[in-house]
Amino acid sequence: MLTQMIIVILLMNIEQCHHxxxxxxxxxxxxxxxxxxxxxxxxxxxxxxxxxxxxxxxxGSLDDTLPILTPYGNYCQVMNISDEDNEESxxxxxxxxxxxxxxxxxxxxxxxxxxxxxxSVQVDDVSTVIIRRSKILRTTLKAISKxxxxxxxxxxxxxxxxxxxxxxxxxxxxLRLLMQEVGASMGIFEGDQLTRVFSHNVRLISDMMYFKGGxxxxxxxxNGGPGLQCMADSVYNYMIGIEPGxxxxxxxxxxxxxxxxxxxxxxxxxxxxxxxxxxxGDWIADNGYPDIFTSDIKDVxxxxxxxxxxxxxxxxxxxxxxxxxxxxxxxxLGQIIKENPDQFRDLFIxxxxxxxxxxxxxxxxx
Numbered sequence: 001m002l003t004q005m006i007i008v009i010l011l012m013n014i015e016q017c018h019h020x021x022x023x024x025x026x027x028x029x030x031x032x033x034x035x036x037x038x039x040x041x042x043x044x045x046x047x048x049x050x051x052x053x054x055x056x057x058x059x060g061s062l063d064d065t066l067p068i069l070t071p072y073g074n075y076c077q078v079m080n081i082s083d084e085d086n087e088e089s090x091x092x093x094x095x096x097x098x099x100x101x102x103x104x105x106x107x108x109x110x111x112x113x114x115x116x117x118x119x120s121v122q123v124d125d126v127s128t129v130i131i132r133r134s135k136i137l138r139t140t141l142k143a144i145s146k147x148x149x150x151x152x153x154x155x156x157x158x159x160x161x162x163x164x165x166x167x168x169x170x171x172x173x174x175l176r177l178l179m180q181e182v183g184a185s186m187g188i189f190e191g192d193q194l195t196r197v198f199s200h201n202v203r204l205i206s207d208m209m210y211f212k213g214g215x216x217x218x219x220x221x222x223n224g225g226p227g228l229q230c231m232a233d234s235v236y237n238y239m240i241g242i243e244p245g246x247x248x249x250x251x252x253x254x255x256x257x258x259x260x261x262x263x264x265x266x267x268x269x270x271x272x273x274x275x276x277x278x279x280x281g282d283w284i285a286d287n288g289y290p291d292i293f294t295s296d297i298k299d300v301x302x303x304x305x306x307x308x309x310x311x312x313x314x315x316x317x318x319x320x321x322x323x324x325x326x327x328x329x330x331x332x333l334g335q336i337i338k339e340n341p342d343q344f345r346d347l348f349i350x351x352x353x354x355x356x357x358x359x360x361x362x363x364x365x366x
Contacts (some may be wrong), residue, residue: 026119074329098337110343112222113336121331122222125153129172137181141212145234151215151330155223159340175225178216183230190322191253193351195232198316198323199253210319214326218333227347239312240338241321254311260306270297287311 017186042305108116127150129143139160157174167222183189189196204210219226232251234244249265252258260280267273277284277292284292286309289303313320328334345351 005309007088016152018193029212055309060114079335087312096336108340108343112346113340113343115329117333117336119346120223121152121333122154123144123150123152125150126156127151128156128158129174130160131160132228133177136174136177137185140178140216144212144215144320148336151219153223155219169222172225175220175223179220179226179228182213182216183228187214189230191232191251194230195251196230197232197235197251197253197312198319200316200319205318205322208322210322211326211329214323214334215329216300216326221333221347222330226328228345229346229348229350232312234312235320237341239324240334242341244309247305252311255310261304261311264307265304267297267300273297310348311351 073313129140129149131143132139141331146149155171155174157171159170159174162170182194184193186209187201187204188199190199191197198210201209220226231239234251247259249261252261260283264276264280269274272296277295281292284303287307289306289310291299292303295303324334327337345353
């Protein structure tokens with residue numbers, strides 16, 4: 001009996017030891033599984049490993065405790081970046097995009113810039129034009145529209161009915177007369193003869209006349225000829241993308257509009273302003289200042305400023321841009337001017353200086 005009891009006790013101890021050993025093996029296997037998952041083993045199906053375990057929290061931010069270095073865990077971390085983090089990231093991108101790199105204007109002289117322009121752009125082809133003195137602009141536009149005409153070629157000019165050979169003199173005379181015609185008779189400019197502004201003419205835009213005007217100026221400079229010397233300084237500035245500077249009423253090309261702005265400037269009391277608005281409010285609103293009907297006497301200076309911008313610059317912005325494209329069409333001259341505004345200024349505005357820098361000579365066709 002005692003022997004049987006000892007045997008039973010021994011069997012129970014053996015079974016308990018076996019159970020403990022198996023439990024340790026299972027626990028070790030579980031720990032190895034977790035360790036393998038945390039090591040990011042691609043062979044582990046993380047979706048099965050994690051399943052819908054309520055103990056796994058994937059709603060925290062990057063600073064929270066999450067299962068790390070696993071595809072699902074990384075996904076949760078990325079998807080739960082806070083709005084503040086997104087805003088900070090967007091702001092960093094915006095700050096980077098808004099960094100302005102200052103451009104250093106070339107210190108080369110106008111003569112050097114023009115010589116380089118001619119050497120790099122002009123081709124050896126000789127473009128012969130026969131010009132009628134009485135119709136210089138018309139015959140020139142007809143000549144450059146022909147298929148065989150190369151605007152980058154060297155000009156050879158003949159005046160109709162004249163025997164003079166173009167050894168440089170006829171070409172210089174032609175280009176001088178042509179620039180006068182472009183500034184005064186082409187219709188793309190208006191206002192005072194020496195402070196011209198771009199006209200606003202949709203028909204001329206449609207006919208690409210502003211573009212052709214820019215081409216003619218570039219062609220003149222490419223062949224050693226003069227520039228326009230008729231633009232208002234503020235118009236030149238605005239065309240090439242810099243602050244227009246001081247705008248004055250006398251630059252407004254339309255006399256009726258000039259008078260209206262002058263009358264507005266004279267308003268010194270609310271009664272005078274209200275009377276002016278009754279008569280001219282719709283006109284001012286149509287010119288881009290719809291707040292005119294709620295304006296006070298303190299707003300007069302601002303209203304006048306915006307009217308000057310509109311009537312001198314903004315209303316003809318499309319025409320101005322087309323003219324600049326014409327300049328740029330010939331060897332990128334527009335961009336060269338934009339990068340060197342001070343050097344080229346005297347070729348577009350009149351300050352009582354010579355049209356060309358000393359020593360600048362036109363190329364002579366072979």
